[in-house]
Amino acid sequence: MLTILNSSESPGPAGQTPENLALAALGWILADQPRAERLLDLTGLTPDILRDRLDDRSVLAAILEFLINHEPDLVAAAETLQVTPQNLVSARESLTR
Numbered sequence: 001m002l003t004i005l006n007s008s009e010s011p012g013p014a015g016q017t018p019e020n021l022a023l024a025a026l027g028w029i030l031a032d033q034p035r036a037e038r039l040l041d042l043t044g045l046t047p048d049i050l051r052d053r054l055d056d057r058s059v060l061a062a063i064l065e066f067l068i069n070h071e072p073d074l075v076a077a078a079e080t081l082q083v084t085p086q087n088l089v090s091a092r093e094s095l096t097r
Contacts, residue, residue: 003059018091021081022060025067025088026050028077039066057095064092 016024030036040046043062053059068072068089078085 016083018094019055019057019060021083021088021091022063022095023054024081025077026054028065028080029063029073030065039063042066042069061092061095064088064095068092 025096029039032069045059045062067077071085074085074088078088081088
């Protein structure tokens with residue numbers, strides 16, 4: 001039997017959904033104070049938005065967009081999360097559909 005999943009539910013690396021990859025990326029970002037402050041400064045996100053809207057696909061996409069716009073962070077996050085940078089880019093694309 002062939003099952004076609006909605007792209008937002010399609011498992012990525014190691015079965016991770018785009019939402020889970022974005023949350024893992026957020027954890028990586030927040031582990032470094034200067035990087036966390038840069039996220040807030042550049043995205044317009046606030047701690048309240050992050051707390052209250054972590055289930056919002058646009059917030060999750062903004063987190064990944066932040067990484068995509070700074071290649072050194074994108075590569076470092078991907079390495080730490082044991083995914084490829086393209087996996088993070090694809091997750092963002094999925095979240096914006």
